[in-house]
Amino acid sequence: MNTAYPMHSQLADLLIDVEITLREGGLWECEQPSEQAMQSNVPFCVDTMSFAQWLRYIMIEKFKVLIEHGAPLPTQCYVSPMAVEAFKEVDHTMLNRLIQRLDKIDQHLSQQTLLDDSAL
16 A cells, blocks of 8 residues: 555555454454456345445455555445345344445545645
């Protein structure tokens, strides 16, 4: 990772927190989706995979690539409502921790936009 990008470094730390929470909740060990499933154009790939799969193999992996290359980051990542719906059967304490971590990612990316706008 390129340490010249503090927003990227902070995002990497936040992604680790999400991974840890998913692992602790038993949601990390999900089957890797097929290549065809990963080509879905439907939001969160709900037609081809579980939300846990989407978090692990789509969202986190795409963020890792952006971080590694110092590429521009999205300006928001509002996935908490989907997590609430997808994991409604999961322990509420774990779900609340996951939601807090996902919200931190969104806040972090939104902060990036505010910082960029202040430079104008």
